[in-house]
Amino acid sequence: MNSNGGPEGRRFDVLVVGNGALGLSLALTLTRRGQRVALLGESHRPWAGSTAAGAMLGCFGEVTTSLVASDHGRAKLELGIEATRMWPQWLAELDEETGGGDSIKTADGTTLILNTIGIPEIDDANFAAIRAELVRYAEPFHDVDPADLDWVDSEPLSRPLKAFHIPGEHAVNPVALMERLESAFTTAGGTVITELATAVVHDRDRVTGVTLANGDSISAGQVVLAAGARTQTLLDTLPVGPRIPKLVSGYGVSALVKTVDGTSPSSVIRTPNRSFACGLHVLPRSQGEVYLGATNVISSEPRDIAEMRDLVFLLQCAHRQVRRNLWDSHVAKVQVGNRPVSVDGFPLLGDGGMDGLWIMTGTYRDGLHLSPLLAQEMTARILGEAPRAALAPFTPVRPPLQAWSRERIVEDVVHHTIAIGYEQDWKIPVEWDGWIENDLRPATLSWAEEIDPEFTPPPELLFLSRQIPDLAKILREYYAASREGAGAAAR
Structure with a gap:
């Protein structure tokens, strides 16, 4: 059930509910600061988004015309830019604390392609918006002749028309990342509790811990809800719950594919976001193995099984739009993830509206990428220190944000x-x-x-x-x- 001793009879300084990338990163950062921290979550991480993610470490590739058309959208983009700058040191510190090993970085940069799929109002407009924001923030990129994309061999009707490369937006192996985060956390003295939380315990306006599915309770001075799409179940047990935007799931299907020719690209290859979803993205996971992703379907509840139509759509998009011989390759694994989506579309970050309660979710497709920054910022707030980043626009207790008409x-x-x-x-x-x-x-x-x-x-x-x-x-x-x-x- 636990590592570093059981929780019985112990009171923790901070209890982090949720063991995905956000929860792990926060738990580690707090433990580094000398806090007695318990990390709560089932070891197989059902319904998580992190385990099925492509783990792209970038924000410009996610830019859309809608995102930058509102102040809240731009605030979110700027958090992503700051997070990108933190990743090299974050990974170096993890290597130092865990003894390193194989690099968990899987892709060197991101190549954006604009192909003949989609419509100008979305694909052309978002492709142009990404370039404009790269220029605005002086982020390096360079144009690439589609004919020189050595790993792209799309069918003629889906061929790329334009492309550019962003050298600063990489990708990591999310499973290896979380293993390294958990190892660093337990080595630093943190406690892992592999149980499911079913309710938050509170006395009037003060949160004191959580109740577990097995009937036990865990006490802590501060409780952080970072359980992704499943956080809503816990918010429903609190009187402050109705004052916080509801959470639903952005369910997605991804696949790991063993390529028939044993090759893989060196960078992320992706399109702009489109069709209510993330853009099609193909990226290396290991030599001869690629990760395929594209889908995002809003669901009122988290899902743990892929729908056939979503998997077929993903595989057809990948071989038609990126590399034709993927059709002859082997699907090694089908993955399902759930992104936490607030009903106004923006994160829930900060004071949860009750003494001792903090919320860290609703990050949609950006949670893993934002994790080093949000861990630092939430740690400062929990410890009563002056924060650096502006999270106020995303305070959890708020009326619905209406970013667009x-x-x-x-x-x-x-x-x-x-x-x-x-x-x-x-x-x-x-x-x-x-x-x-x-x-x-x-x-x-x-x-x-x-x-x-x-x-x-x-x-x-x-x-x-x-x-x-x-x-x-x-x-x-x-x-x-x-x-x-x-x-x-x-x-």
């Missing part, structure tokens, strides 16, 4: 819906996509108004809430609770 969100839904069709190679008469757009726009606007007269969820949540009644219910209840809470505060 309803009109812009509706337009995004329309464009991404059309893009799904093109990415899945639909065959329609030329004029039909215009007709579909004309029907989608008023239907989507009507649905947004039906969800709530004031608040509009991010595009992917608005889109899927039409198909998932539970998600629509979550949104309606959260907006109603937020409005009621605001009214009570005004009184």
